[in-house]
Amino acid sequence: MAAQQPQPGGLILGIETSCDETAASVVRAGCDLLSNVVASQMETHAAFGGVVPELASREHLRRIVPVVRRAVADAGLTLADLDAVAVTEGPGLAGALLVGISYAKSLAYALGKPLIAVNHLEGHIHAVLMELRQQHTHVESPVLALVVSGGHTHLYLAREERGTWRYRNVGRTVDDAAGEAFDKVAKLLGLGYPGGPWLDALAPHGNPRAIHFATAQIKSKPHLPQTEDDGTQFFSFSGLKTAVLRHVEQHNMRPSIATRRHALEAIPHPTVTDILPLCDHPTLDLIAGFQHTVVESLMRGAFAAAARHNARAILVSGGVAANRELRARFTAEAATRAITVSFPSAALATDNAAMIAAAAWPKFLSGTHAADDLQATAQLRLG
Ligand code: KG4
Ligand code: ZN
DSSP states (O other), X not given: OOOOOOOSSOEEEEEEXXXXXXXXXXXXXXXXXXXXXXXXXXXXXXXXXXXXXXXXXXXXXXXXXXXXXXXXXXXTOOGXXXXXXXXXXXXXXXXXXXXXXXXXXXXXXXXXXXEEEEEHHHXXXXXXXXXXXXXXXXXXXXXXXXXXXXXXXXXXXXXXXXXXXXXXXXXXXXXXXXXXXXXXXXXXXXXXXXXXXXXXXHGGGSOTTSSOOOOOEESOOTTSXXXXXXXXXXXXXXXXXXXXXXXXXXXXXXXXXXXXXXXXXXXXXOOHHHHGGGOXXXXXXXXXXXXXXXXXXXXXXXXHHHHHTTOSEEEEESGGGGOHHHHHHHHHHHHHHTOEEEOOOHHHHSSOSHHHHHHHHHHHHHTOOOOTTOOOOTTOOOO
């Protein structure tokens, strides 16, 4: 049974290294954001069109110490002021996770403070919960959380019971994550990595109805074990990605894609203003149609699950939650159903450590500390 802990200032240092951001943040009592430092490795991986695990671990090793120091200094604190250290234990890249875990373990040990392990997906949900708390907005349990990023497309039914959050996985992708589909389609079209922000910026310049893509909605998978066929909402994005590829081939778009790729390679830090003139109408229509279809699929799945589980609040988090069409259409749909929908601010939508420190707060209160032999769990599940 977890014991109630003393909570002097509730100052928790969060550390996140699950993928390609080295991040540290200090959050007070799961609410007040005192600092938020994110060192992105985007430039390191961009040349490869995706995250290279070995490079990610090396970059985390290089940056973890200055990033943590900066987070503590930005918060106006010293390490001795902290009440706990929280770290992402998974899911993510094993080597990358290990850098954060090893560092957090040594720090907690040296300071004589508790170490708290946080699931990265739970962190994404708490990014939204923390900001709602800051706005004094109460959300009614259960909430339906859509975590949609480069590695994940999951639906969770989240419930707070006597200060502890519990999660049930009620939906997931059967193939690609939505963010992965954004990244792959952007790469196919000769755009940079990560692709989501580029497609987000370019889509409003195209006609989403010019090209029709089918929305894959898989209610249940016949080949899955019976126990899994329990009304779980399944998403699928690989068919859509293939449909975009087929469209590119059928409409002979390869030469214009190659021209665009070469032109962009010559620009050190391209902006949308640089990219837009390099995209013809058929390309912009393709982007708009693709994004519209992804958002449609996420929307159908999330609202169906909310209805099924009687959730009156939807929280959308993860990198793809930054998408403007997604935000606008979820908000409009929620208004017709008397459901609230909340998103993290842009800074907390993508990977960060504030969400880890925030998710650690209820665990700190209940004395749920990590074991001394905490390991990285690349495939860690939530719920
Ligand atoms: O949560 P996140 O930073 O890292 C993971 O845990 O994966 O999410 C990164 C993903 C990438 O696939 C990126 O392309 C996507 O989020 N993303 C977006 C947008 N901003 C980031 N996708 C669509 N629209 C955006 N504005
Ligand atoms: Zn993430």
